Amino acid sequence: MPDRLGVARRLRASRGYWAANLLLDLARGRDRRHAALLRLRAPAGLFQPFGTTWPDRYAEIFADLSARLASVDAVRILSFGCSTGEEVAALRQHLPEADITGIDISPERIAICRATLPQAMAGRTRFEVGDSVCDEPDAHYDAVLAKAVFRHWRLNKPTVRNNTLLAFDRFEREVTEMARIVRPGGFLLLRHSNFRFCDTAVFAGFETLADAKCATPLFAPSGARLPDQTREAILFRKR
Ligand SMILES: C[S@@+](CC[C@H](N)C(=O)[O-])C[C@H]1O[C@@H](n2cnc3c(N)ncnc32)[C@H](O)[C@@H]1O
Incomplete structure (x- = not known):
């Protein structure tokens, strides 16, 4: 009986999965794309890559x-x-x-x-x-x-x-x-x-x-x- 959870975990950790996700986010546009570009460039100072925000949040x-x-x-x-x-x-x-x-x-x-x-x-x-x-x-x-x-x-x-x-x-x-x-x-x-x-x-x-x-x-x-x-x-x- 294959360990399905283990397979899924290994898949998610693979470089192929990472690259596919990145391509998908680049194609999705707007904030997904901005965050994907940051993940791709990986600038040394980066903290949170997502730009989630909205008017009057605070x-x-x-x-x-x-x-x-x-x-x-x-x-x-x-x-x-x-x-x-x-x-x-x-x-x-x-x-x-x-x-x-x-x-x-x-x-x-x-x-x-x-x-x-x-x-x-x-x-x-x-x-x-x-x-x-x-x-x-x-x-x-x-x-x-x-x-x-x-x-x-x-x-x-x-x-x-x-x-x-x-x-x-x-x-x-x-x-x-x-x-x-x-x-x-x-x-x-x-x-x-x-x-x-x-x-x-x-x-x-x-x-x-x-x-x-x-x-x-x-x-x-x-x-x-x-x-x-x-x-x-x-x-x-x-x-
Ligand atoms: C979740 S947004 C927060 C937006 C807004 N401050 C709010 O709370 O609604 C996080 C932002 O931090 C920026 N960020 C991450 N690391 C940073 C850094 N080292 N210097 C400047 N901005 C950074 C990201 O590009 C992103 O736009």
Whole structure:
């Protein structure tokens, strides 16, 4: 009696299966295609390859953030992993006068951001292709956001007990850069990550302000899966 499950597993792990899937995604178009191009190019800095996003995905968080920034003149915000720009457009509704920068590793997604940006917003919105915030100036932003970026889709399976797909060091390196470019008193907003900000060394310079429902499995720096939790800390203020 052949082990059908074992055969299916071996098939899915084969290079042929990987290549066929990739070709299918390239042909499917839009986000499948953008993600397939990223998987094909495999840039060193890549975290989440999928660009899943939608307008008003973070309505509550953005209302909270904009209220906290209400008394700040000339607000500057950076969205890391902005995908096709819906998040930037939503932020803009809350903060019409802010300077907003969107960075994404996918040139195809940044092209969509630029093409769909209304003329009226062009002067105060910048979209850049990039894989890190490391070239941004120190203490420059009032708020820096990374949502649904520091994650790997294969870690969503409840059976994954150990994370061998996404290195905690890479997450820590990038959030340390993000922390560097936030001004003292400014905000860091992290959502839907596979790691906790409180496990990084740079967290010591922040206080936690808000949490939200946790829908993403969390992993320790060692790679071990953490017990499921109902809430995750998402909003932090730099001391
Ligand atoms: C799931 S989307 C998140 C979109 C939006 N932030 C949201 O939460 O709705 C993840 C995005 O992160 C981008 N990304 C992954 N690694 C990146 C990196 N190293 N630098 C910049 N963007 C990255 C992907 O290209 C993708 O567009």
